Amino acid sequence: MQDKLNGLEKRYGVDWREFKIGDLFEVGTGSLLDLKNLPAGNIPRVSVKTDENGIIGYFDTENIEGARHFENFISVNFFGKSFYHKKKSSLEMKVHTLKIPNHDFTKSEGMYFSALLDKQLQGFSYGNQLSSSKLKNENYKIILPTTNNEIAFDYINDFVETLEAERLATLEAERLATLEAYLKVTGLNNVVLSAEERSSLDKLRSGGSVSWKVFNLEQLFGRATRGRRLKSADRVVGNLPFVTAGEADMGISAFIGNDVQVFSENTVTIDMFGSAKYRNYKYGADDHVAVVHTEKLDKFSALFTTSTIHKSAHAGQFDYSRNFYATDADELMISLPVRTDGKIDYDFMSNLMSAMQKIVIKGVVEWADKRIELTRGAINK
Structure with a gap:
């Protein structure tokens, strides 16, 4: 896997540079709304929650006065927890938005930047909250890949997609290995009728x-x-x-x-x-x-x-x-x-x-055998 990643760096001619968060991103913030009076809908409301992508619920905030909506952005709450959001969402007051001017995130880029920011912006709490002014003005930095002094977005997309493909292949291999072992231990891999x-x-x-x-x-x-x-x-x-x-x-x-x-x-x-x-x-x-x-x-x-x-x-x-x-x-x-x-x-x-069990399980065994061989071939490549 590391050889693949090293190969990507060479292919894109990547150099690594530090970027100040306040210089790289446009920083916005949410607004204060009373959740009890919000009508139910399908627009996510991003809060200071640190799980479930920060989403506290889904409401119809389209025509609510004072509601602020953002699309295809990274949210950072006052704990420094970061999430990528593709769909249009409304934000609570103590949640900040980060977007790169004149650039729309792909899903892979959003995942990449939110992971970097999440790692960098740690240590905040109720007594030491991360504000939009801190994001804009203090010396918080992230290290990014560049090509010809520009952020290497193509490399970032390729990098994330390579990692995701490897993760899925490994996950499938683990599941198939478990299935293969189960079929062998239980004797269910024997589907030949006596x-x-x-x-x-x-x-x-x-x-x-x-x-x-x-x-x-x-x-x-x-x-x-x-x-x-x-x-x-x-x-x-x-x-x-x-x-x-x-x-x-x-x-x-x-x-x-x-x-x-x-x-x-x-x-x-x-x-x-x-x-x-x-x-x-x-x-x-x-x-x-x-x-x-x-x-x-x-x-x-x-x-x-x-x-x-x-x-x-x-x-x-x-x-x-x-x-x-x-x-x-x-x-x-x-x-x-x-x-x-x-x-x-x-x-x-x-x-x-016993015959009926073998007939039923035969399709599962044949499917597992094919998938195991395909997965092994993909991983070997």
Whole structure:
């Protein structure tokens, strides 16, 4: 990376010079407005905040008397914190604007200058505020690249774009490396169907070759367990997923540290609406959740069973007026594939779900492989 930056300096014939801030920039300032009486709108209001680009809100200040608007500028608040703003904005009184006369910032230039200013203008506080007069008159300086005694704007743009491209490439490489490692560790990078998996798909596609039988859920897995109520106000922040009714985030409403019953991974939850979900992690559950104990099944058979439970329980018969409870789980009847001897065909269930997982993940693996190779090539260049 450093070789690329050194190459840029040589290409543009860069020299470095000091510039006094008050000589380089036109300095402006904002105005005092009562936020409580400002109508909502889409014009950013830049304040003395030191995060979120200093924006305190969005208002319709276009026709407000005394409002001062600026566009494509750098803001500096009285702490010396600097931000670049491309869009038209209004400013609070203790926020200053910096613009170079007869020059419009590109985004890259705005980012570059705001970073330099942010570094240079440090150490201000409520007791020692940065004023517009200090910006104009005191000897604050920044060092800039020049070519033929003029600010090297082309170099600045190329410099920032090179850094940004490198940052994005590195970020993508890190994410892809994480994905690659995850796929390998979990075995999800293996997307080649086995003979058994192909056979299970062929059976399903052929329709009549799969025999089905109805089973009672309690007879298969024992009585379902009902969770215990835990009010939101009583929940302690922790690491245990707490399952409630709902589809968002798989029904996980919080991560708690309370002393509650912990249910095993490889089990199935059914919420008050009859929605079934497979859990491959330990969790707690509230009283609107029934837990079906499928622990003894292998993962893929449990996933298959979850889908049949969901189909049976989530058919519109349960709602706010008629909740699903653990006793309903005990009475639930589900259809499962059986062998010629009438026993549940767990091998078929497991192979089918494994095949479906490979089919779904195949596109992700192929995409990841291509992106990893492209990213590696770009970084090597």
